[in-house]
Amino acid sequence: MCSDHEWQPPPAPAIAGFAAPTTVPPLTEVWVLLDELVRTDQASPRKLGDGLEMTGRARGLLREWRRGSRGEWFGMVNYQVYYADGRPRPALFFEQLVPAHALLPRADRAPLGE
Numbered sequence: 425m426c427s428d429h430e431w432q433p434p435p436a437p438a439i440a441g442f443a444a445p446t447t448v449p450p451l452t453e454v455w456v457l458l459d460e461l462v463r464t465d466q467a468s469p470r471k472l473g474d475g476l477e478m479t480g481r482a483r484g485l486l487r488e489w490r491r492g493s494r495g496e497w498f499g500m501v502n503y504q505v506y507y508a509d510g511r512p513r514p515a516l517f518f519e520q521l522v523p524a525h526a527l528l529p530r531a532d533r534a535p536l537g538e
Contacts, residue, residue: 453530460526
């Protein structure tokens with residue numbers, strides 16, 4: 425049997441008695457210090473031409489802070505990493521945990537992906 429109105433899904437349930445947030449928290453511009461994020465073996469300085477350039481710093485956007493069980497702080501970060509072969513567009517990584525010691529404030533307002 426068909427009705428004259430279109431089916432609508434029920435409203436999303438509130439989790440643990442709280443409704444979903446109505447606003448998106450602001451993002452904070454940060455630098456991700458790639459040398460601090462990824463430790464490399466200096467004894468093997470091999471370099472691949474088409475790999476990710478995991479040295480220096482990368483533009484990122486900090487979403488929020490999370491605390492580890494040992495008291496350390498991590499930022500939930502979206503960030504970009506360029507390729508070593510000079511491709512015009514970087515690889516984008518979303519919602520990555522980055523240790524606080526590998527993050528610095530960034531003053532430029534440049535968007536990711538450029």
